[in-house]
Amino acid sequence: MTDDRFDHTDPPRPDPGRPDPGRPAREPASTAAQLPFVSNDELLRFVDGALDDDGRVRVLTHLATRPAAVERVEAYLHQNARLRSLRDHLPLADSAGFAAPLQAAIAARLGRQRARRRWQRWGTAAAVALLVTGGALGLALDLWHEPERQASNAPSLAVVPQAYFLFDKPELAAFYPEATATSASVDAAAEAAAEPAPRQSVDGAAFDWLAGQVSEFSISAPDFDRIGLTLAGGETLERQGSPAIRLIYRDQAENPVLLHIGVGKPDVDHAFWLVREGYVSLQWRRGPMVFAIVAPTDSPQLSQVVDIVGAAIARLPAPERSETGETTSRESAARAIESGPLQAIAVPPPPAPAAADPSEPTDRAAAEALPEAKDENEPEPL
Amino acid sequence: MIWETEGHHETAASQTLAEDLVAHVTGLRRYALLLVGNANDADDAVQETLTRVLARNRDWLPIDDLRAYLFSTLHNVFIDATRREKRMPSDFLSEELLATMISPANQQKRLELRDTVLALAKLPIEQREVVLLVGLEGLSYLEAAKALDIPIGTVMSRLSRGREALRAMTNRDSSRKLRVVK
Numbered sequence: 001m002t003d004d005r006f007d008h009t010d011p012p013r014p015d016p017g018r019p020d021p022g023r024p025a026r027e028p029a030s031t032a033a034q035l036p037f038v039s040n041d042e043l044l045r046f047v048d049g050a051l052d053d054d055g056r057v058r059v060l061t062h063l064a065t066r067p068a069a070v071e072r073v074e075a076y077l078h079q080n081a082r083l084r085s086l087r088d089h090l091p092l093a094d095s096a097g098f099a100a101p102l103q104a105a106i107a108a109r110l111g112r113q114r115a116r117r118r119w120q121r122w123g124t125a126a127a128v129a130l131l132v133t134g135g136a137l138g139l140a141l142d143l144w145h146e147p148e149r150q151a152s153n154a155p156s157l158a159v160v161p162q163a164y165f166l167f168d169k170p171e172l173a174a175f176y177p178e179a180t181a182t183s184a185s186v187d188a189a190a191e192a193a194a195e196p197a198p199r200q201s202v203d204g205a206a207f208d209w210l211a212g213q214v215s216e217f218s219i220s221a222p223d224f225d226r227i228g229l230t231l232a233g234g235e236t237l238e239r240q241g242s243p244a245i246r247l248i249y250r251d252q253a254e255n256p257v258l259l260h261i262g263v264g265k266p267d268v269d270h271a272f273w274l275v276r277e278g279y280v281s282l283q284w285r286r287g288p289m290v291f292a293i294v295a296p297t298d299s300p301q302l303s304q305v306v307d308i309v310g311a312a313i314a315r316l317p318a319p320e321r322s323e324t325g326e327t328t329s330r331e332s333a334a335r336a337i338e339s340g341p342l343q344a345i346a347v348p349p350p351p352a353p354a355a356a357d358p359s360e361p362t363d364r365a366a367a368e369a370l371p372e373a374k375d376e377n378e379p380e381p382l
Numbered sequence: 383m384i385w386e387t388e389g390h391h392e393t394a395a396s397q398t399l400a401e402d403l404v405a406h407v408t409g410l411r412r413y414a415l416l417l418v419g420n421a422n423d424a425d426d427a428v429q430e431t432l433t434r435v436l437a438r439n440r441d442w443l444p445i446d447d448l449r450a451y452l453f454s455t456l457h458n459v460f461i462d463a464t465r466r467e468k469r470m471p472s473d474f475l476s477e478e479l480l481a482t483m484i485s486p487a488n489q490q491k492r493l494e495l496r497d498t499v500l501a502l503a504k505l506p507i508e509q510r511e512v513v514l515l516v517g518l519e520g521l522s523y524l525e526a527a528k529a530l531d532i533p534i535g536t537v538m539s540r541l542s543r544g545r546e547a548l549r550a551m552t553n554r555d556s557s558r559k560l561r562v563v564k
Contacts, residue, residue, distance in 0.1 A: 040538075040542060041538050044538060044541060044542060045523075047545075048516060048523075050522065072549070075545075075549045075552075075553075076545050079498075079513075079517060079545060079548055079549065079552075080517045082495075082498045083498065083514070083517040083518040084517070084518065084520075085491075085494075085495070086412075086416065086495065086498065086499070086518065089483045089484045089495055090412055090415055090416070090483060090484075091415075091482045091483060092408060092412060092415065286426050286429070286430065287426060302437050303434065303437035303438045306430075306433055306434060307434075307462075310462060310466075311462065313466070314466040315466075
């Protein structure tokens with residue numbers, strides 16, 4: 001900021017050699033010399049109510065002899081009033097949809113003691129149920145996980161967090177039931193995993209399959225290797241036209257981190273935070289997709305997973321149409337795979353823009369890429 | 383495990399944070415909507431913002447200067463989306479937005495509203511951000527500087543330019559309308 005003398009009689013961007021007909025005559029030198037010192041910044045602060053009493057008096061004294069400055073300040077005050085009046089006219093009626101999950105999270109947290117007592121009471125029964133369910137899931141996942149990991153890392157009850165089975169959110173639960181894992185998708189994934197080299201990674205195939213189900217977005221397999229997560233297994237799910245993938249990774253401490261991406265319905269509630277027994281679940285939406293991550297509460301990778309998944313998903317440009325009205329090959333491909341996940345895995349990767357590297361410092365680099373006003377730090381007289 | 387060690391104070395802090403977050407959701411949505419001009423994209427961005435904030439604060443501890451922190455995270459979400467999708471948030475769908483806005487009954491207010499939205503749409507994105515943060519959301523200059531990760535002097539400069547540009551556009555529009563009436 002520069003506290004340069006504010007002289008409202010000069011236009012903001014004078015055009016040399018071209019007189020401004022609306023420009024008021026300059027004040028007599030004797031009057032100007034008596035004016036209080038008022039900077040451009042001070043006038044802005046006056047408009048935004050950020051001056052103390054002395055500052056306000058100084059600006060008001062200045063304005064008393066400067067009709068052009070008064071006009072400008074009034075215009076800015078009027079702008080602020082207009083902007084604030086916009087608040088009443090924006091289509092934001094359903095903000096409650098955002099607040100509800102937060103409030104639900106509070107309720108979940110406050111009800112922790114009750115839940116824990118219930119767990120102690122039902123502990124034995126739950127352990128048995130989880131053993132059965134976890135065993136069934138482990139068997140299903142065993143068909144699909146990477147062959148080299150089969151012997152040592154087959155998902156089992158020990159690596160499937162209890163939280164995974166305990167969600168009470170119906171939109172997420174819809175992605176879970178064992179019955180929803182179609183045998184075709186598991187077979188297809190197993191087939192893809194068994195292809196000779198160079199073959200696509202298992203999670204890559206799953207993401208390609210999902211990409212085929214969503215025409216608005218491109219999806220590439222997130223690179224979790226660099227944050228120390230390795231794939232343990234996964235599957236594709238489809239139920240009532242809502243495709244999803246479920247992948248299980250292990251962190252360096254061998255704890256499981258589960259990632260779900262599904263195509264939700266428009267009326268799915270914006271739930272994104274649930275906590276159960278040492279695990280956190282983050283859920284969020286983007287366009288038609290619902291994401292969920294389940295990880296240990298102390299997992300350092302949680303926020304990184306959010307960033308990496310976000311970077312792997314990009315909105316596609318609107319479909320191009322040829323002169324004859326034919327859609328592009330991308331759209332045709334998306335339509336062709338509607339009949340099932342088997343074909344979806346065969347869809348070539350979309351011509352998506354390269355995913356941004358979230359490890360790079362995003363703010364400043366991107367801000368620098370934005371068009372900047374020239375001489376931005378140099379205050380300009382109003 | 384977080385649940386093993388938490389106490390009464392921790393629970394109270396969690397509740398405070400959650401309530402504070404809820405209190406800022408509408409402001410975030412409002413700002414996002416006027417920045418990108420599309421309700422779906424704006425809500426997606428706010429959703430991702432809240433997710434990131436919660437992901438980074440899993441202990442639900444109070445966050446200093448929460449409002450600036452939230453707007454800063456939202457700003458980063460926009461930047462990431464811009465980089466991913468190779469398009470600027472300045473693809474401002476003003477007509478689409480105007481069509482969905484709640485129109486004032488008064489004709490003059492309606493015209494003012496329209497002029498304001500159309501003028502905002504023409505502002506460069508970096509000026510629009512500052513004008514909206516300060517003028518619409520009432521952030522202090524310091525908060526705006528934190529939210530946008532720029533020096534406070536840059537905030538003042540962008541604000542000055544943005545306001546002057548808005549003034550020029552709305553004056554021009556007003557004089558054009560007057561000529562039409564005559």
